[in-house]
Amino acid sequence: xxxxxxxxxxxxxxxxxxxxxxxxxxxxxxxxxxxxxxxxxxxxxxxxxxxxxxxxxxxxxxxxxxxxxxxxxxxxxxxxxxxxxxxxxxxxxxxxxxxxxxxxxxxxxxxxxxxxxxxxxxxxxxxxxxxxxxxxxxxxxxxxxxxxxxxxxxxxxxxxxxxxxxxxxxxxxxxxxxxxxxxxxxxxxxxxxxxxxxxxxxxxxxxxxxxxxxxxxxxxxxxxxxxxxxxxxxxxxxxxxxxxxxxxxxxxxxxxxxxxxxxxxxxxxxxxxxxxxxxxxxxxxxxxxxxxxxxxxxxxxxxxxxxxxxxxxxxxxxxxxxxxxxxxxxxxxxxxxxxxxxxxxxxxxxxxxxxxxxxxxxxxxxxxxxxxxxxxxxxxxxxxxxxxxxxxxxxxxxxxxxxxxxxxxxxxxxxxxxxxxxxxxxxxxxxxxxxxxxxxxxxxxxxxxxxxxxxxxxxxxxxxxxxxxxxxxxxxxxxxxxxxxxxxxxxxxxxxxxxxxxxxxxxxxxxxxxxxxxxxxxxxxxxxxxxxxxxxxxxxxxxxxxxxxxxxxxxxxxxxxxxxxxxxxxxxxxxxxxxxxxxxxxxxxxxxxxxxxxxxxxxxxxxxxxxxxxxxxxxxxxxxxxxxxxxxxxxxxxxxxxxxxxxxxxxxxxxxxxxxxxxxxxxxxxxxxxxxxxxxxxxxxxxxxxxxxxxxxxxxxxxxxxxxxxxxxxxxxxxxxxxxxxxxxxxxxxxxxxxxxxxxxxxxxxxxxxxxxxx
Numbered sequence: 001x002x003x004x005x006x007x008x009x010x011x012x013x014x015x016x017x018x019x020x021x022x023x024x025x026x027x028x029x030x031x032x033x034x035x036x037x038x039x040x041x042x043x044x045x046x047x048x049x050x051x052x053x054x055x056x057x058x059x060x061x062x063x064x065x066x067x068x069x070x071x072x073x074x075x076x077x078x079x080x081x082x083x084x085x086x087x088x089x090x091x092x093x094x095x096x097x098x099x100x101x102x103x104x105x106x107x108x109x110x111x112x113x114x115x116x117x118x119x120x121x122x123x124x125x126x127x128x129x130x131x132x133x134x135x136x137x138x139x140x141x142x143x144x145x146x147x148x149x150x151x152x153x154x155x156x157x158x159x160x161x162x163x164x165x166x167x168x169x170x171x172x173x174x175x176x177x178x179x180x181x182x183x184x185x186x187x188x189x190x191x192x193x194x195x196x197x198x199x200x201x202x203x204x205x206x207x208x209x210x211x212x213x214x215x216x217x218x219x220x221x222x223x224x225x226x227x228x229x230x231x232x233x234x235x236x237x238x239x240x241x242x243x244x245x246x247x248x249x250x251x252x253x254x255x256x257x258x259x260x261x262x263x264x265x266x267x268x269x270x271x272x273x274x275x276x277x278x279x280x281x282x283x284x285x286x287x288x289x290x291x292x293x294x295x296x297x298x299x300x301x302x303x304x305x306x307x308x309x310x311x312x313x314x315x316x317x318x319x320x321x322x323x324x325x326x327x328x329x330x331x332x333x334x335x336x337x338x339x340x341x342x343x344x345x346x347x348x349x350x351x352x353x354x355x356x357x358x359x360x361x362x363x364x365x366x367x368x369x370x371x372x373x374x375x376x377x378x379x380x381x382x383x384x385x386x387x388x389x390x391x392x393x394x395x396x397x398x399x400x401x402x403x404x405x406x407x408x409x410x411x412x413x414x415x416x417x418x419x420x421x422x423x424x425x426x427x428x429x430x431x432x433x434x435x436x437x438x439x440x441x442x443x444x445x446x447x448x449x450x451x452x453x454x455x456x457x458x459x460x461x462x463x464x465x466x467x468x469x470x471x472x473x474x475x476x477x478x479x480x481x482x483x484x485x486x487x488x489x490x491x492x493x494x495x496x497x498x499x500x501x502x503x504x505x506x507x508x509x510x511x512x513x514x515x516x517x518x519x520x521x522x523x524x525x526x527x528x529x530x531x532x533x534x535x536x537x538x539x540x541x542x543x544x545x546x547x548x549x550x551x552x553x554x555x556x557x558x559x560x561x562x563x564x565x566x567x568x569x570x571x572x573x574x575x576x577x578x579x580x581x582x583x584x585x586x587x588x589x590x591x592x593x594x595x596x597x598x599x600x601x602x603x604x605x606x607x608x609x610x611x612x613x614x615x616x617x618x619x620x621x622x623x624x625x626x627x628x629x630x631x632x633x634x635x636x637x638x639x640x641x642x643x644x645x646x647x648x649x650x651x652x653x654x655x656x657x658x659x660x661x662x663x664x665x666x667x668x669x670x671x672x673x674x675x676x677x678x679x680x681x682x683x684x685x686x687x688x689x690x691x692x693x694x695x696x697x698x699x700x701x702x703x704x705x706x707x708x709x710x711x712x713x714x715x716x717x718x719x720x721x722x723x724x725x726x727x728x729x730x731x732x733x734x735x736x737x738x739x740x741x742x743x744x745x746x747x748x749x750x751x752x753x754x755x756x757x758x759x
Contacts, residue, residue: 045178050108050195051185053136054178056129057086063157063171064096067130070110070193071122072102072401074377074408076661076721077216078118081653085123088209089130089201090137091154092170102401104383111191112378112482113407116541116619116719119653121191123717129183132197136181141168189380204651204713211711213656222403230375230404231360231434238362238430239266240283241423242290243490244276245443249684250528251300252494260294269293270426274531275494277423279431287436302528307679307686311347311746314451314472317524321503329516334466338457342561344554346454347746348473348546350678351447351539352687354695357405358440359416363423364430365390370397372421375404376413381484389418389486390425408668409538412444414483418491438688443490446678447539448474450505452550457516462562464573466516469508469551475523476543477502478536488537493530501526506543508551509617509726511576533685534678540665541722544618545672545729549747552614552730556597557743565594566613566734578622578648583615585708586624586646597734598741607632609641612734614727620718621649625666627731631739636755639700640670640732645724646708650715659707662724666705669728671696677748 046054058066067086073079079099087094100106110122134154141159142149145166152159160167169175183195204210221227246252252274261267266281267289278293280286305313335341362373363386370392376382379399387394404413412435420433435443450473457466478501479488486492487500505521527534559569567587574580586592592611602608608631615624628642643666652658675694678687687693729747736754737743744757 046180048106048108050189050193051183052179053129053132053181053183053197055108056126057133058178059137059170059174061171061176063169063175064098065090065092067097067099067126068107069099069101069122069126070107070112070380071118072113072377072379074113075406076664077654077657080214080216080657081119082123082126084209084212084214084653085119085127086130088207089127090134090157092157094209094214096157102379103398104380105398105400108193109189109380110193112376112380113721114191114378114481116621116721116723117191118719118721119717120619120719123653125194127201128194128196128199131199131201132181132183133179135197135199136179137170137173140173144168144173207713210651210653212654214654215656228402230373230402231357233362233373233402233432235362235364235430238432239279239281239427240286241277241279241420241431241433242286243419243433243435243439244278244290244293244295245439246297246300247683248297248300248302249304249533250302250531251297253295254298255296257294261289261292264289264292268427270423272422272426273495275422275491277419279423279427279429283434302682302684304527304534304680304682304684306681307349310349310449311451314449314524319472319522320525322520322522324518324520325507327518328514329466331466331468331516331518334516335455335457338465339460340458340561342456342458342558344454344557344745346452346550346553348450348452348549349676349747350449350534350536351672351676352441352678352693353406353408353411353444353539354441354676354693355404355406355408355411358435358437359412360404360432360434361413361416361420362430362432363417363420365424365428368392368396370421372397372399372417373402374399374413374417375402375407376417376483377401377407378414378482381482382414382417385414385418385483385486385489386421389421389489389491408540409542410445410479410481412440414488415443415490418483418486418489422491422495441693442685442688443533445479445535445537448476448478448536448543450474450543450546452547454550454554456554456558458562464514464558467512467514467518469519469554470522471505471507471520471543471547471550472522473505473524474526474536475501475503475505476536476538477504478526481538490531499530506547508547510551510615511579511617512555512573513575514573534680540668541618541725544616544722544726545669546747548614548616548726549729549733552616552727553733553743553745556612556730556734556737560597560737563596566597567592568594570613570615576622579615579617581710582622582624582646582648583613585710586615586626586644587613589646589706589708590626590628590644592626597738599738602739605633608739610735610737610739612731612736612738614730614734616723616726618719618723618726621647621720621723623647623723623727625724625727625731627728627735629732629735629739631736631754633740633758636751636753636758638674638732638736638749638754640674640702640735642704642706643702643731644706644708646710647720647724648710648712649718649720649723651713651717652709652711653717655709658709658720661720662707663705665722665724666728667696667701669725670702670732673729673732673747673749674700675748675750677750
């Protein structure tokens with residue numbers, strides 16, 4: 001047991017409610033975590049409500065600031081940027097702001113980590129709340145000092161007259177008490193929540209904290225095991241649970257022989273319709289029970305097939321829904337008059353979240369109240385889902401986010417919370433559910449598989465006169481983006497919840513201007529309607545990588561067909577000035593030399609090198625990427641050696657955090673491009689571990705990632721958590737084509753696939 005373990009006892013953790021506190025600008029220490037309750041104990045805090053200033057900002061008894069954030073950081077250092085925005089508007093030192101996040105007991109629902117909206121929407125609200133808090137504090141000081149508010153200024157949390165003769169600190173004005181100030185709430189929760197006060201935020205020209213490259217201070221505590229992860233949480237009387245999944249997808253239990261685990265101390269079976277789980281006092285006993293329990297399963301014949309037939313299935317499957325996105329001109333007529341038509345089709349597999357570890361959750365039901373410790377990136381929605389799952393009012397459920405093994409959208413964390421809730425209700429004990437590796441990779445919601453058809457019509461001069469791009473695949477929301485509804489979890493589906501499918505996909509986000517243009521999407525039915533290991537949901541930048549892999553690869557194909565340089569071709573048809581700027585910035589930084597692809601100077605043997613460019617928009621952010629790759633023609637091995645990324649997300653709050661976020665996107669995007677593919681057969685998913693679902697390893701990581709950060713202080717900040725993953729695959733594909741003259745249209749670019757293409 002470490003020194004921290006001894007100090008951070010179960011009892012002391014429960015006293016804090018398990019709340020996670022991140023103090024920006026200082027190390028995340030145990031004293032800091034345990035100090036939150038002391039701050040909250042200073043007088044009674046008003047009930048949480050989106051229209052109350054106290055729900056977002058508090059001045060503690062020592063004059064420090066607590067910022068209650070209804071989103072959370074999923075490993076990208078978001079809390080630093082939020083702390084900067086709050087500190088800036090309040091005119092306090094950055095080190096005096098504590099960002100308290102991911103706890104439904106201390107924050108209102110701002111949507112969790114979702115859609116690159118941490119700064120864009122969550123930060124916007126926190127900025128407005130901090131500005132309003134400053135206004136109120138200055139008004140309070142004006143009354144106390146008998147000086148008009150417009151004659152006062154604030155320096156590091158001290159309100160003072162112009163001559164400095166009269167002063168009142170935030171601590172003196174309200175320290176340890178809570179604001180009682182209404183806000184103009186828009187009556188929405190989640191990402192769309194917005195509740196400004198009367199104050200306006202500062203002009204960017206006045207910023208002193210925002211824009212600084214302040215480093216995050218939580219890395220060392222994580223690396224040296226000085227901070228608890230979700231898997232470390234323990235409570236008195238807790239038992240361990242394991243969930244049992246069928247060997248054949250869609251099979252349900254016909255008979256369960258509970259006597260088969262009688263020899264395991266404390267082991268017990270929990271069955272609720274088709275839901276099967278076991279519990280035991282010790283974790284290893286729960287594992288043994290899950291392995292030894294004899295179950296007779298139904299003779300299921302799911303409509304699965306070998307994954308090699310995946311794309312033919314998508315091509316031939318009936319369309320459930322078709323949607324076109326604002327067609328321009330008459331595409332069909334333009335193709336009839338074309339001097340030349342270029343066509344291509346691209347393929348993208350199912351992909352798993354493949355987090356560092358499988359999900360874990362702990363649920364405790366005590367005195368009518370429910371506490372959920374979860375690694376989900378949307379704990380407010382988890383609270384709703386657990387409430388409905390076990391039939392209690394949602395105001396009796398508190399969900400506390402504790403860092404888990406990662407999250408890139410809707411992974412297996414929400415399912416683990418629902419499973420733990422079912423077991424806790426059935427047993428009357430706190431239950432910790434820990435998935436095994438094969439469950440985490442094999443049964444998590446998947447990024448959907450898809451195909452993408454593209455056509456371009458050229459006139460006699462090689463100009464594009466028509467463009468058509470249609471995606472067809474499994475819905476991006478086969479199950480919901482969060483666990484707020486039992487029907488969106490495996491536990492709910494296995495217990496008979498009515499399903500609620502939503503058909504949705506997407507179209508390329510770009511500003512290419514063609515006289516005739518049609519982009520749209522089509523969805524096909526899921527392979528199994530409930531309890532499926534291939535149910536699809538959001539995976540980082542939902543459907544963005546596959547759409548832009550296809551659309552930006554195709555732009556490169558057209559450029560090559562007309563003998564144009566890939567950068568110059570894009571600039572010819574782009575219309576948005578910000579899009580043009582990022583493409584130019586990436587090319588300039590990368591030292592791009594104009595010429596058509598492929599590079600005819602490359603030899604036909606050995607290792608060859610190439611460069612490729614791709615660009616895209618996402619939610620107000622624009623990114624262009626130049627990839628430089630080495631291709632070993634003998635082994636088929638690809639090394640994405642260098643990336644140059646131009647990134648425009650409006651006003652930059654923290655360039656240090658932004659750069660690291662981009663780097664994470666590039667590495668994960670490279671992994672999804674070169675290795676990641678869910679395989680399956682007629683029974684179910686066969687990608688269940690790191691051997692059968694390989695990811696990029698450290699020896700394959702890029703040698704260099706250079707970032708050009710385009711700061712636009714006059715433009716509201718937009719997202720950075722996902723945009724830079726969007727164009728990675730196309731940039732690599734275009735670089736491979738430049739190096740070899742071979743176009744690969746199916747991800748991943750595994751060595752065997754590359755060798756086959758080169759042959």
